[in-house]
Amino acid sequence: MKIPKLGDLEVAVLDCVWAEGSVSAKDAHRLVGESRGTSLNTVQSALERLHRKQLLSRSKQSHAYFYSAAVGREQVMAALINEVLGRFGGDAPSSVAAILNAAEQLDEASLSLLETEIQNRRERST
Amino acid sequence: MIGLLSFAWLLLLMAAAGWVLATVLLPSLIPLSLSAQLGPTERRRRLWLLAALPWVLPLTLVIFALVLAVAQRFGLLHDHCPYHGPGHPHLCLAHLPQLLLSYSEIAVVALASAVFTFRFFRLAAEQLRQADQIAVLAALSRRMRRLVLVVEDMRVVAFAAGVRKPAMYLSRGLLDQLGRREKRIVVAHEAAHLRHGDLPKSLAIEFLLLLHLPWAAARLRRQWRSAIEEHADDAVTQRFGPTDVAGTLLTISRLASMNARIGLSVAGANPAQRIQRLLTAPVNKNSASFRWLYLIALGSAGSAVILGHHQVETLLGWIV
Numbered sequence: 001m002k003i004p005k006l007g008d009l010e011v012a013v014l015d016c017v018w019a020e021g022s023v024s025a026k027d028a029h030r031l032v033g034e035s036r037g038t039s040l041n042t043v044q045s046a047l048e049r050l051h052r053k054q055l056l057s058r059s060k061q062s063h064a065y066f067y068s069a070a071v072g073r074e075q076v077m078a079a080l081i082n083e084v085l086g087r088f089g090g091d092a093p094s095s096v097a098a099i100l101n102a103a104e105q106l107d108e109a110s111l112s113l114l115e116t117e118i119q120n121r122r123e124r125s126t
Numbered sequence: 127m128i129g130l131l132s133f134a135w136l137l138l139l140m141a142a143a144g145w146v147l148a149t150v151l152l153p154s155l156i157p158l159s160l161s162a163q164l165g166p167t168e169r170r171r172r173l174w175l176l177a178a179l180p181w182v183l184p185l186t187l188v189i190f191a192l193v194l195a196v197a198q199r200f201g202l203l204h205d206h207c208p209y210h211g212p213g214h215p216h217l218c219l220a221h222l223p224q225l226l227l228s229y230s231e232i233a234v235v236a237l238a239s240a241v242f243t244f245r246f247f248r249l250a251a252e253q254l255r256q257a258d259q260i261a262v263l264a265a266l267s268r269r270m271r272r273l274v275l276v277v278e279d280m281r282v283v284a285f286a287a288g289v290r291k292p293a294m295y296l297s298r299g300l301l302d303q304l305g306r307r308e309k310r311i312v313v314a315h316e317a318a319h320l321r322h323g324d325l326p327k328s329l330a331i332e333f334l335l336l337l338h339l340p341w342a343a344a345r346l347r348r349q350w351r352s353a354i355e356e357h358a359d360d361a362v363t364q365r366f367g368p369t370d371v372a373g374t375l376l377t378i379s380r381l382a383s384m385n386a387r388i389g390l391s392v393a394g395a396n397p398a399q400r401i402q403r404l405l406t407a408p409v410n411k412n413s414a415s416f417r418w419l420y421l422i423a424l425g426s427a428g429s430a431v432i433l434g435h436h437q438v439e440t441l442l443g444w445i446v
Contacts, residue, residue, distance in 0.1 A: 003259065003262065005255075005258050006258075006262050008265065011262055011265040011266060012265070014266075015265070015266060073266070073278060074278060074279065074280075076266070077263070077266060077277055077278050077279050078279055078281075080259055080262060080263045080266075081263070081277065081279055081281075081283055081295075081297070083256075083259050084256060084259050084260060084263065084285075084287060085283070085285060110398055111376065111379065111380060111383075114372070114376055114398070114401050114402070114405070115376060117405055118369055118372055118373045118376060118405070121369045121405070122369055122373075125369065
């Protein structure tokens with residue numbers, strides 16, 4: 001899954017939809033827009049864009065659209081982490097520093113050998 | 127006008143010669159300069175110099191050629207230009223060369239410029255995209271402390287990211303599965319990256335690598351990542367001791383191997399090498415001789431342009 005580019009308001013609205021489950025444009029404006037001084041129309045546009053980006057789904061109830069998440073928070077977070085870190089494992093340029101490289105996996109024998117060595121050192125020091 | 131353009135063309139040719147020389151030297155220089163005995167601090171210093179070589183060497187040649195031209199212009203050097211024939215390209219501002227460029231020469235320059243510009247903008251676009259993704263990740267994460275953000279992901283992930291607003295990102299999986307001391311080690315490791323300024327420095331290295339051939343860039347990038355991780359390991363080791371740091375890396379390695387099965391490629395330097403290094407009391411040799419040799423070599427290359435400028439001009443005359 002590839003996460004499209006998201007603006008500040010879109011992220012806030014998406015976060016709000018995840019928290020509330022299902023919201024109308026008015027609800028989203030009350031929860032997110034008012035504190036930011038954003039108009040109802042702007043919030044409505046953000047919802048519309050998120051729907052076009054397939055991150056929200058919507059259903060019509062009487063005259064209003066109700067938006068709910070098409071993708072879960074965990075899925076989005078996992079995809080973002082994969083995108084941010086995924087390139088780092090190979091030769092691609094990246095300015096991220098992660099603690100360990102799972103792309104260069106240690107085999108079980110090496111892990112056990114190193115574990116024994118660490119264990120021995122700990123025993124020697126106590 | 128044609129004289130100035132011709133002069134600029136000669137300088138461009140000199141810069142190209144410097145780039146070719148740097149590119150030819152790098153395959154031997156990389157293994158010779160980055161011995162395993164060196165500590166990460168010294169390796170980082172040398173990596174800067176090696177990454178900068180295809181920029182610095184052409185620039186040195188051009189600067190020395192300009193010094194020569196200015197010196198001749200102001201009568202500080204013997205003006206020998208009148209003794210040469212009209213076709214001899216002078217690196218001299220008093221007797222500007224008059225060259226007629228062929229279409230093929232212009233096409234080569236245009237192509238080289240296009241390749242560089244494309245690589246530059248591609249890297250800039252990738253970095254901007256990564257910055258956008260990190261901004262979204264930061265907005266959706268929970269802030270534990272000013273620079274510590276918790277990401278709701280059950281895998282074991284810890285990384286420092288963000289050039290403009292650097293922060294460390296710890297996953298829920300990491301916080302749930304590591305012990306208290308291990309978590310402190312991870313936080314200290316990522317904090318060391320932020321303190322050392324590894325994120326903007328990595329970005330600067332990436333821009334320097336634009337002038338390298340792909341294989342050399344990949345090799346220097348791997349070495350750089352390894353050096354910054356070891357440097358951060360060493361900073362943590364001073365506080366927590368090598369055994370505990372090695373133990374934490376091993377625990378994360380075990381947990382990350384489970385992550386790999388679900389398709390995550392978490393990054394960093396070779397874990398086995400790093401754990402082994404922590405357990406075998408690293409030598410961490412430091413030496414300033416490389417920097418001096420580097421400066422002397424650059425100075426010699428520049429001096430060669432001045433002392434052997436007649437030969438350089440003859441060589442340029444053959445090329446143009």
